[in-house]
Amino acid sequence: MAAHFGRRLRKGAVTTTVAAVAVAALSASQAPDVTADARDRQSAADATSAPDAVAEDNATGNSPYYTDLPPLKSPNPAPTIGTPVARGPAEAGIPATVLDAYKKAEAALREAKPSCNLPWQLLAAIGKVESGQARGGRVDADGTTVSPIIGPQLDGNGFALIKDTDNGVYDGNSSYDNAVGPMQFIPSTWAWAGRDGNGDGKADPNNVYDAALAAGHYLCRNGWDLSTQADLNRAILSYNNSQDYLNTVLSWLEYYRKGSHEIPDGTGSLPEDRSDGGAGATTPSPVVQTPAKTTPPAKQPEPDKPARPTKPTGPTKPTDPGTQPPKPGDSTPPGSGSPTPTPPPSGTPTPTETVARLENAGTGTLTAVAGETFAERITARAETKTGQGVGKVRVRFTVLGGTDAVFATGENVATAVTDSSGVAVAPALRAGKKTGDFTVRATVVGRTLPGVDYRAKVTAPIADAVLGDTALSATAGGEFAEQVQVRATYKGAAADGVAVTATLIKSPTDPVENDKGPYFKNADGDPVRTLTGLETDAAGRLTLPELYADDTPGEYVLRITTAGGATLDITLTVKEAEPAAPAE
Known part of the structure; x- marks a missing residue:
């Protein structure tokens, strides 16, 4: 009889003109190396230098972003929930649903990738520069934007060249890709980075919970530890490969770290300045081609990021590898750090093409x-x-x-x-x-x-060796004083989760299950002489249930067998019971 024991045992540059009088007025509460510009806003332009570009897909396709910087003074202390917005800097307010999405994403990453040390304030900083916190929190009760937030088509004219990868499913454009949603993912990146953050069974880049969780995982890949400046820089640059972008995000990160507060959805302040020189709050979104076999979003895209400017100033960041650079004659904005690359001759295909x-x-x-x-x-x-x-x-x-x-x-x-x-x-x-x-x-x-x-x-995990007790004894009709303990190893290391079978056999040369001698008990208390479903713990150890002896004295064998073929035979001796003392 066998018993089954299923248990485990044991773009345009950020404004960099600096007002000297503002610099002199910086207080100790500000971020290190943070300066102030002529509009009394913070800039971390000199705080760090950009590391090498990440050889990985880019989250946004280096799409345009908002370049507005935080106020000079951070909100400290932060207003409590319910405090009128007028009592604190409007920029410190984050729409309630959007803020909730950032904090839930931080909690999820703390559990899934604790070594990443992702702060929700980083998500807030990126959300601020990408979409103005979902256009000031214009989302429904489930966190989905009331209308899609779609960036300009990435057709190589002032932007990167990324041809359509989703047949227009996310961006409504079957010719080129556009960045989509509050965290501005391009479809090709969303295809693998997308996550379901609100538990509705789908990953939607237009949902702030989904987008925030996806952004968190995206920033936490490659084993990066965001508590270190070098990895933090790499993660931000992998989102949008621009030194100016890095500086802008770092400025908002420091600002939110010093205080922020919740405000009602739809009441957030909207950014004004954009890296491509456009005004996203007022310029309509580009007209995109509707794919023939897919249905684009029912609502018109929310005006957020304009099509290319009439006179493109050229990208402020490297174009995506494998895509066509800007056209000749495009200028390099101040602060871009490198000249505009020379494009291949007209009509020359890229390697990818x-x-x-x-x-x-x-x-x-x-x-x-x-x-x-x-x-x-x-x-x-x-x-x-x-x-x-x-x-x-x-x-x-x-x-x-x-x-x-x-x-x-x-x-x-x-x-x-x-x-x-x-x-x-x-x-x-x-x-x-x-x-x-x-x-x-x-x-x-x-x-x-x-x-x-x-x-x-x-x-399944295997073991190539099993170690443990070699001999135990009991009195006929009694119970073995010690439980059998074994340890499985594989290549000298503990073998975790290895399946183990324990069988009381007739002899080392006859592995047939014995019908007498020592036995285990099942849940009903009946004798069993084979145990299956056993598994070693994280240390490779396993403790068997109690062993009992019937009335037949002699020597018996308990064979331990592991997945992988390792075995251990344990000698069990059953001694005759002491004769009962004569009654006086």
């Missing part, structure tokens, strides 16, 4: 034990129609299916750039605790070419 197909570059069967790293790295090759490899093409690798396997970065998505032979190598893939099959899909970023699927399998 020359890719005709993506192929498996030789990756074989992917198998790993739960908790282990897959031995083989996934590789894909970008090729032209004639089979030539294409370099400098971004390839995205996405883990699909109900698995907790992730890349070495801690994310289920990773991007790699092809080398001169056209081959992109994904980061190492690490198996989680869940066993079973799953898929990793490789796609070309910025193209709608068919992807390449790689099958992967996670097998």
Whole structure:
């Protein structure tokens, strides 16, 4: 008889003209290295230098953003909830639903990625410069914007060139991509970074809860610790690769850290200045082409980010790798830090545009034990129609299916750039605790070419050794004084979550279950001599239930077997009971 024990045991530059008199008036309560501009606003323009650009997808496609800076004096102390807005700086007020979304996202990341140290104030700072806190909190009860917030189409005219990747599903544009929602994600990034933050079963970039949670995870990838300045800078620049953008976000981050307060939805102050020189509060959104086979949002996009200016001043940040640079003659705004790159001759396709197909570059069967790293790295090759490899093409690798396997970065998505032979190598893939099959899909970023699927399998944890007691004894009809304790290891380390079977057998050479001698008890108190469903704890340890002895003395064997084939035989001795003392 066997018992199953299912248990575990044990764009335009930010204003940088500085008023000297304002600088002299800076107080000690302000952020270090923060200066004041001519409009009595803070600037962190000299606080940090931009690290190298992140070789990863960009959240916004380097779309335009609001360049308004915080007031010189931060709100300290912050007004309490319910205090009239007039009693504190209007800029310190954050619409209630939007603020709630930021704080919920912070709490979720504190649990999911505690080492990231994401502050909700960073989400608020980014939300401020991207959409003016969802256009001053114009959201419904579920956190969805009352009308879509859509940026200008990224057609390469004053902006990055990103051709349509979602058939217009999110932005209503089937020709080019536009940044969408309160956190301004481009569709190609939302496709892998999107999250369901309000529990309605879908990830909607127009919902502030979904967008805030997605932004949090986006900022917390690559193992970044946002409590360190270098990683904080990298994370912000990966959102929008501009030194001016970094400085603006850092200014608002410091401002919100020194105090903020909740205000009613729809009453937030709207920004005025934009990196592309437009006025997002008054200029209508661009007219976008409606896709033939999808239904665009029912409501017209909310006027937020204009189409390109009549005279584009040129981007203030590097264009997305693999996209077309600005046209010749575009000027480089002050503070951009680098000249406008020279574009390729008219009509010359980018490397990405020359890719005709993506192929498996030789990756074989992917198998790993739960908790282990897959031995083989996934590789894909970008090729032209004639089979030539294409370099400098971004390839995205996405883990699909109900698995907790992730890349070495801690994310289920990773991007790699092809080398001169056209081959992109994904980061190492690490198996989680869940066993079973799953898929990793490789796609070309910025193209709608068919992807390449790689099958992967996670097998149950195993042990190659099991250690423990070697001999125990009891009196016939009695109970063994000690419970059996064992420890499983794999390659010398503790084997966590390994399945274990315990069987009372006839002898070391006859592994058939015994029908007499020591036994365990099931839930009904009946004797059982085989236990299944046992599992080692995080330290690889397992303690078996109590053992009992029947009335048959002798030597018996308890065999412990683990997944992976490790075994341990324990000798159990049952001694004759002491004769009862004669009655006097």
